[in-house]
Amino acid sequence: MSRGFVKEEDQEEVPMVPPRADLPEGAINYVTQVGMDELLGERERLITERDGLDNTNEKEKRITTNYINAKLQLLNNRILTAKIVDLSTQPQNEVRFGAIVTLKIGSDKNLQHYQIVGVDEADISKRKISFLSPIAKLLTDKQVGDIAVLKLAKEDRSFKIMNIEYPQVHQ
Template identity: 65%
Template sequence: MSRGFVKEEDQEEIPIVPPRAHLPEGTTNYVTQVGMNALLEEKEVLMGELGMVESENENERRIAINHINAKLKLLNNRIATAKIIPLEDQPKEEVRFGATVSLKIKATNKTQRFQIVGVDEADITKGKIAFIAPLARTLIQKKVGEKAILKLAKEERVFEILEISYV
C-alpha cells in the first residue's frame, strides 16, 4: 500500500541520528586498541539501552528503538571497517599513527602534547587529534628535532618536534 493512503498518525517517524565523526570516503578507518575498545563499549551501552526501552505508548517505543538501531548501524559500520594499528609496531624514531608528540610552538615558545588517533577517538580536550587533521598530516614522518609547518589561511605555524612516544 502506498504511504499516501496511510493515516498521518500511523506513519513511522524516521529517527534523526547525527553522523559519526567525519571519515573521508575511501580513507582507511585506523584505530588504536584503546579506540576500538571504546567503540565496543559504546556498542554494549547501546545494546543495553535497546533492551531497556519501555513506554506506555507503542509509537514512542518504536521510535526509541528505531533511534537506537540507527545509531547501532552507524557504529557497527565503524567497528567492521576499523583497522587496529598496534602501537608497538610503529617506528619509535618517527611520528606515525598512534604517536604521542610533544611540540614546541615557535611563535609562542609554548609546548603542547598530542596523540594522533582515529576519528572516533579524537578529542582535543584530551590531547587527541584525528590522523586526518591538518596538524596530524603535517607531523607524520617527522623526527625529533625536525620542524613541521602548518599552513593556515593567513599565516604559517611552525612546530618543533621535541619528543615522540607510543604509550
C-alpha cells in the first residue's frame, strides 16, 4: 500500500541516529584490542536492550527497535572494518598507534599522559586521543626527548616526549 493512504498518526517516525565518531573516507579503522572489546560489548548491550523491550506499547517498541537496529547497523560496520593493531609489534621506542605517551607541555611542571587510540575509543576524559587528531599526528614517529611543536593561532605549544610505553593486553 502506498504511504499516501496511511493515516498521518499511523506513520512511524524514522529514528534519527547520531553518527559514530568521524572516520574520514579511506582512513583505516585502527583499534586496540581494548577498543575492539569495547565495540563488541556495546553490540551485546544493544542486542540485550532490544531483546528486552517492553511489549505493552507496540508502536513505541517498533520505534525503539528501529532506533536500536539503526545504531547496531552503524556499530556493526565499525566492527567489520576494524583493524586490530597488535601493540607488542609496535616499535617500543617510537610513538605509534596504541602508545601511552608522557608529555611535558610547554613550561607546565606537571606531566600529562595520553594514549593514541582509534576514533571510537577516543575520550579525552580518559586521556585517550584519536590517532587522526592533530596532536597524535604531530607526536607519531617521535622518540623520548624529542620536542613536537603545535602551531596555534596565538602561540606555539611544545610537547616534550618524556616516556613512551605500550600497554600489554592479557587475554
